[in-house]
Amino acid sequence: MLTPEEKIRYDRQIMITGFGVDGQEKLKRARALIAGSGGLGSPAAIYLAAAGIGTIRIIDHDKVELSNLNRQILHGDKDIGRKKIESAKEKLGQINGSVQIEALHETIDENNVDELTAHCDVIIDAMDNLPTRFLLNKAAIKHRVPFIHGAVYGLEGRAMTVIPGETACLGCIYQGAPPKVKFPVLGTTPGVIGTIQATEAIKFITGIGELLTDRILIYDGLKMKFSEIAVKRNPECRYCGKMNI
Numbered sequence: 151m152l153t154p155e156e157k158i159r160y161d162r163q164i165m166i167t168g169f170g171v172d173g174q175e176k177l178k179r180a181r182a183l184i185a186g187s188g189g190l191g192s193p194a195a196i197y198l199a200a201a202g203i204g205t206i207r208i209i210d211h212d213k214v215e216l217s218n219l220n221r222q223i224l225h226g227d228k229d230i231g232r233k234k235i236e237s238a239k240e241k242l243g244q245i246n247g248s249v250q251i252e253a254l255h256e257t258i259d260e261n262n263v264d265e266l267t268a269h270c271d272v273i274i275d276a277m278d279n280l281p282t283r284f285l286l287n288k289a290a291i292k293h294r295v296p297f298i299h300g301a302v303y304g305l306e307g308r309a310m311t312v313i314p315g316e317t318a319c320l321g322c323i324y325q326g327a328p329p330k331v332k333f334p335v336l337g338t339t340p341g342v343i344g345t346i347q348a349t350e351a352i353k354f355i356t357g358i359g360e361l362l363t364d365r366i367l368i369y370d371g372l373k374m375k376f377s378e379i380a381v382k383r384n385p386e387c388r389y390c391g392k393m394n395i
């Protein structure tokens with residue numbers, strides 16, 4: 151049930167066709183896992199908190215550095231040296247004090263990924279490296295939790311939603327992992343992509359619209375164009391192929 155204050159607070163989104171009080175109540179009951187509180191995780195978490203999601207489980211093992219601040223908008227000057235999840239929890243609490251924040255200072259690995267993804271309704275991939283993305287993708291498929299992928303480089307970004315067992319997953323489209331190296335990013339790029347990821351999470355939870363499945367959305371900020379690549383499930387996929395699901 152929504153309180154009278156919640157009905158006022160979320161009035162503009164409750165007005166959206168198909169959303170309604172029902173959609174808001176679904177959001178209130180939902181838990182989103184946000185893997186990473188950096189460039190992608192910041193806008194995704196901010197918009198999910200503002201939208202009134204019940205619980206955000208945000209995971210990061212890093213501390214805030216000066217060079218993060220051009221894009222990681224959950225953190226600011228005074229947070230340098232703090233654990234990212236501490237400043238994330240503080241900022242999200244300021245945006246919406248009724249959202250439960252489970253802030254976990256952890257490195258996601260094979261041993262803890264199942265526990266970290268347990269009891270989540272949606273997983274937002276806000277990582278910066280492919281091996282951890284694959285781990286999350288694998289756990290999402292195992293637990294049948296939708297997985298919303300986002301990635302950025304410079305002024306280019308990509309996003310795709312995976313519905314386990316139904317639509318193409320990361321393993322269907324990407325093979326080996328490139329080496330982890332420092333790469334360029336303009337802060338607005340993860341701003342765009344992280345916001346798309348939050349939108350997909352809200353759409354999935356409330357059941358409105360069409361999801362970004364079986365297609366990769368490509369954002370080109372230099373030319374200011376969006377385009378799509380259609381993708382298909384690979385029956386031989388090492389994560390979601392017939393032998394593995």
Ligand SMILES: [Zn+2]
Nearest residue numbers: 319322387390
């Ligand atoms: Zn797959």
